Amino acid sequence: MDFELYEIIQAFGDGLMKGSTYALMGIGFTLIFGVMQKINMSFAAVSISGAYASLAASILFPEVHVFVVFGASIIFSGMIGYFVYLCCFKWIPLANPLATLMATIGMLFFLEEVVVHATNGMPLPYPAMPFDEYFEFGQYSVRGDLVLIFFMCLIATAVLMYLLYRTRLGIATRAVAQQPIAARLSGISIEKTNAGTFIITGLLGGLAGAMIASTVSVLSVLFFLPVTVKGLIVAVIGGLGSIPGAIVAGLLVGGIEEVALLLRGILERDIYIMVLLFLFLTLRPGGIFSKTFQRN
Amino acid sequence: MKSSLLGGVAVAASVFAAMTLGMSSSAISGERTIHIAGFGVKTGVVRSFGINTEAVLKAAVLHVNSTGGVKLADGSTGKFKLTFYDDRCKAEEGISVVRRIAGTPAVIAIGPTCSNVAEPLFGILQKKRGDASDSGLQMPIFTDTAIKGGLAKISDWAFRNVPNEANMYKALFAWLRTEHPNLKTVFGGVEQDFAHSRFTWHKVMKVAAPAAGYEVVGEAKWLLADTSFTTQVRAMKKANADIISISSHPFTTCGLLKEMKRQRVKPKIIVGLTSSSSMETLTGCGKAAEGIIIPTSFAPVTDAARFAAAKTAEQGGSTDLHSASAWENVMIIKQVIEASSVDAKADTVQADRGKIRDGLAALKTTKGLIGTIKRTAEGEADKPFVFAHAQNSQWAVLHDPAM
């Protein structure tokens, strides 16, 4: 099948915009890794569960504005994030990464199952964002709500950066990440800091979950595993620990995915993302913005 | 004196009670239990299917038992006893569950829900009846829901009562051609990684549409957990077909329909997949799904159908084209048992299973809830159907070909 150049550019653009949601997921994974040197496999589950919880709220208060629902998602995810911290990180010795990895996998299963029980597995409609339509520019069209999400992504990043570099919690977080012993000696409570990190990533996750749900305007339990995998891949390609990396990687993965779909079809689409990941792993294992190389 | 009188009365009373009990149990002993099993998915994403199937089975069994039971070989009456198992839509667990059922006195198992359980399960059954060299399990399985095409032929012990999509879509496209003679083109959408939806587009819809005189101008593909359909809908918009035929389950159907609304893609007609004619589609995207036409093998259009729906609702489930089959299965099993001299005794379990299998294989037609069902040599069903469409977030009958 022949495609004109503008169609390819259009597909790349569509994918790029879709990639903002991937970026948000990637940021969440990468932040936890950056601070605690751990992967929280349940992060995507936390985000989606928060979105579901916000749906419950919107059913109780049907006249409420869409942004309030998103806000509810953020808050609920923050709470669930703290719950995950309690179950998987607070009491398990931090020196045991295998146990925390397994525990967060357990949380992923648990959260998914709670949602399945609550909804009987049925997909539920989720409110869409404003500008949920296409704006035409000559041959090209852009989805308004995706552009909005892209800007939200930038704002969220800016807020995060501010938190990390300008507030006490942020400084404490970075101190704990870089030098836990020195941090403790300076009186920083590692527990409180880690808990804070989880809550903050939970909040971010709630935003991500709400955004993902609103772009397709349906919430389904089918999201849990694929969103987790996608977020992890984006975080790794961007460089674990690098927030700007996660953004660039998210957009890149989105764009490449859409072009691969257009040119090569659905069966091969995901293979190209795996290939992209492998290329990075073999040539540039630290990711796009690698801080240090991680070689054997 | 008084105590011995009381003692005497007590003895007499207990003797009398024992005799009465003895009499009532011998009255009951004219009645035997016919164990049947049901299995399906009650856990996980598709748990609503298993929940409905169990409710339908309970309602059907209650109905049979309360209207005279089942006639057994020696003239006594049998009452069904149902046990339902959850296979969690996993192949290994489905096989394990059926092995467990085989170890109970159950004479037949109704299920499974998932095609990915049915296919491996049928593979462990004995392929040819009477083949002594084949150590496969000899247990009749009568499927109500698993709908992936062509499974029953895997084994002589496997039977299905699921809709024949090839006939349904052939009839639908032919009917659409007569109703809307000015429409010419069809564009397809298919969920590629789910066996049922994939089969139904490529082997059913894509065959039925040209057979009715339509030109298939393209197809768009996606995966069952996809959330973005931008590129696919752009292709649809470019092709500008009169009819869009979507072979996917409620989640991605809804995602696609909403994207079509966004890109202002408005075909004259939208056709959907049989499995999407359920509550899920309407809950997920009732507005976007307005007008979608789906052939279905169950709708409350006859007294029998309405009765089954009402009884199932009493058991806490709902009837749709998937779960309603289970009701029909129970009635068919009753019919087969009565025609096959089944004994339902503790030591005749395997013989009974064989008789029921042979009885099912010999059936040419069975009574369905909305009409007569034809049975094929492969153990599949050819069920009557109606065309339903979504109106105001409800399913309504658009056209009943039987009329």
Place this chain on the structure above:
Amino acid sequence: MEFYLGLIQIFGVHTIIGLSAYVILLTGQVTMAQAGLVSVGAYASAMLTAMYGWHIVPSVLVGGAAGMVMAVLVGFPALRVKGLIFVIATLAFGEFIRLFWFNFIFQVERGGELVGPNSSDGFRMIRYFPENGWSTWGVAAFIWFWAIIIMAAIWWMDRSRAGSVLRAVGEDEVAAQSVGINLTAVKVSAFAASGLIAGVAGSLYAHYTTHIEQENFTVLLATFAIAYPLLGGLRNIWGTLIAVIFIQGILTEVLRFMGDWRNLLYGILIVLAMNFRPHGLIDANLTDRLKRMFGLRKSSNDART
């Protein structure tokens, strides 16, 4: 009785799957590629028996070999990274293999029908066992034959120098390197062993379910593969076996009466287990105490396994 034999079959196959992850976990890395390696063994051996009429034993061996080759292929590039990036790399690799099967069509005609892998339709009629009259008991014994050989091999390796070398790499790579251990060689060998074991597991899986498709070999299976050894404990192979019996036997069957609450339990139990016994059900302390109880060790000063 059939039912219990069927359960024993499941225990066997899943123990082998768990052990394939066990050998890599010993080297201190978490692998999410096992589902992909299992699938390679499954498709390879199924193609040999169902399409070309091979006997089951050489098919299982070829399945194992195929798994081993694939594991080494992925091993080399993946070894350039470690830690959490390694987890993602292996996860992506497992998914890559699954996507390959999603596309793969290769069928031949046997007895008037097309047999073979057919993309997302899967590969059906892998009926070597029933067609050749194997009983449920026979299949169970066959599966456990392989399981016991693999368990014995790992057990023996663990008591030998190879085991110490693996665990040394797992404990502290820098220290291991400083005593002259060739890290790459050790890790690649662990990969090869893991691939071989996974391939055998896959071959058995394909034949006892008679139908395989890419959907069987997702991240979920990969997660269970590492869950068994992590929950059971990495001290010795018995932990993995007990975890398998616990999850596939007790959680799935004994607690069947709990109905749809079983799935919730999986998650809860994993979280609880990791909180209360982060080193697994059977960790070093428990092994020590059990050995002293059974008189296998005179005092707590006895250092060897």
